[in-house]
Amino acid sequence: MVKQFFIEEVAKIQMGNSMMNDTSFAREGTPFITEKTLMKLIIEDDFSQVPRVDHTMDSLTMSQVPAKSILLNKINLKESSIYQCKKAVCIGQDIIAIIPNESIIVSDYLLHFLKWYQVNNNVCNVYHIMIELPPIDIQLHIAQLLNAIQYLLVNKDSLVTAIEGLPQYFNDISKQVKQHSNDIHYGFEQLQRQYIGMLHIFFNGDFLNDPFSVK
Template identity: 40%
Template sequence: MYVRLEDSSMVKCYRLDEVAIIETGEIVPKKKYFSKRGSPFISAKYLKQLIPNGKIAELPKIDRTYEKYFKCTTVPAKTIILTKTNLNATNKQVYQCEEEVWIAKDLVAIIPDESIILSDYLYHFLNWYRVNKEWYHLQHISLKIPTIEIQYSMVQILNKVQHLINNKDFLLTQIDGLPQYFHHFSVPIEGHAKNVCHGFNQVQHLYNLLLYRIFKGELVKDIQGTDFFKTFSIQ
């Protein structure tokens, strides 16, 4: 079903299983099959370590030469990975892999058809969407998907905002350490640090607001026929 916004642009409604392949992990291989080379192996335990700034290079790997000895699922780069449990929690774990990975039986993978929906767009949607049922109901999720061009513009903004949020702790730690180098200016620096912390809270609020407006369809309506994404940008 199409929802017309303007003659030149449409948003189409899909079920998730119409725009993505949904796969689940299988059994977990024994440690003897782990290798120093190959594709990274992710389980729910490792997924928690990866979010938001984990190092995937530190995960155990599985070489494809061992594939015949066990059943395990590989998924390509740009796949969205979630744990099967706690999908209705506000702190649910959603991860977008940057390379091919193996997934364990406690994970579910969503592989988007990027001719219809960008992986980044789906990633932010799943960060926002509250799944109120078990993971196997994911296929029934309904999405209103704008054109690829509009999706691309939206995720450029969302990615930049989330990058700031993900680096919040590192940046604040660096700022907190500044007074030791500027003894005569410690009080003003501490004041600026508080302002920066407040700024990060505003960025988080902005991210949440953007998610709501984008995936409720409000922002798409506002930008039709405008230069919204040219004027609303983060340098």
């Protein structure tokens, strides 16, 4: 059974209010996310260079949010960047966190929905967004499928680089390897289009409202 909710009914929307100075940072502690560090995480997904604050500080003062929170830098989803935390972080005043109630909505499912909604809708204030939710097991199934595609897309550069490096070991098949490399580039382009198409299939309403598709 599919039910419709506003995002704030199934997730807490928390505004960052932390303003840290240099004396607040520590070598060990909780990563502190600002708009600048959010942009770096989206590109590099590397926490090693992210500033940290002492975890003994008051968590409310630090605006701490749990792992799997979804971070935005604008309340208007249309203009925002989207990132899902892999660990607990503190958020600065220029960051908004969406913290899913995972007894109702799977964080990964919400992440893919937001990516689809951002491209396909005009009204994008996160407080006004409505989402149709199937049972948790269906959400998990959809999220796992989309995650598998996203994993390949995120890691395509390293996979292609590995293929392109093969000719140095097999000089006599360099032409074949080059052709395989070209095929892989084309395959990833097709996979990106397939991901976008699957987002539309799952979230445009037709799939979830088809009684036979969610059995």
